[in-house]
Amino acid sequence: MVNSTNYSYFVFSAYFYSDNFKYLYFVIVMMLYMLIVAVNTFLIVVICMNRSLHEPMYLFLCSLFVNELYGSTGLFPFLLLQILSDIHTVSAPFCFLQIFCLFTYASVEFNNLAIMSYDRYLAICYPLQYNTRMTFKKVVLLIGVSWFYSFLTNGVTLSLSSPLQLCGNIINKVYCDNYSVVKLACSDTTANNIYGLIVTSVSILCPVSLILYTYMRILKVCFSGSKQTRQKAVSTCTPHLASLLNFSFGCFFEILQSRFNMNSVPNMLRIFISLYFLTCQPLLNPVMYGLNLTKIRNMCKSLVFAKM
Secondary structure, three states: OOOOEOOOEEEEOOOOOOOOOHHHHHHHHHHHHHHHHHHHHHHHHHHHHOHHHOOHHHHHHHHHHHHHHHHHHHHHHHHHHHHHOOOOEEEHHHHHHHHHHHHHHHHHHHHHHHHHHHHHHHHHHOOOOHHHHOOHHHHHHHHHHHHHHHHHHHHHHHHHHOOOOEOOOEEOOOOOOHHHHHHOEOOOOHHHHHHHHHHHHHHHHHHHHHHHHHHHHHHHHHHHOOHHHHHHHHHHHHHHHHHHHHHHHHHHHHHHHHHOOOOOOOHHHHHHHHHHHHHOHHHHHHHHHHHHOHHHHHHHHHHHHHOO
């Protein structure tokens, strides 16, 4: 009979001892987190404080930037404490809380990118009907549904994972991950695996399918439209596509790492891969949208130079 118990804490085995460099790592991660908080907060304030930016596209961007803050806060403070700590452990309740935060962040990110692609589709393919199709109430509804769906599905995920009887408490990562916890279970995990597969498929395939469909329609209109239409499409869609590709690749590598044996991969590379979609995306989005969208760029310039 296999011994099982409900562990009150988990141990992270991916951290390696580096007393000579841990303060350097701490400073680098701290600066990265401060930069993410600063740029995302700044853009949220810019959008909220300027009525000219109270349009559907910018409201969706505001939701995206809020999600970047949410996901970063679910990771970085915890990561900073672990870097300075000599014992890399975390209590079980906090571990499940981090799983909830990071999984909802990923789900909201995909949902938000799908909504933004639908918004661009209406703006480019149906410009005369855009204001009647994308009303303020519809914007609020779409944002609310994307967040509510993510919180609901990941709440069910935790309700299935937290009661599991575990045979161990060692997680081979630098943060908590639901699949890593499920792999430690001695009890039956059929329900967890089936539900996890369904939710992962729906949360990724549905938004990505919507995005692919809308961009096929956008490209069709661009090739048959005027030069001005093509320029508008390129200026508004390029940041969105770059954000989608970056986040999709990051999630793809993370899923591969979770599902397959990566012991032959160097430890530093495994840590980088697991942290990529949680660290690069919160920085890429503000840079891409802040620099590429003319209205936001001009508004940022006016605010910065007004204070000088």
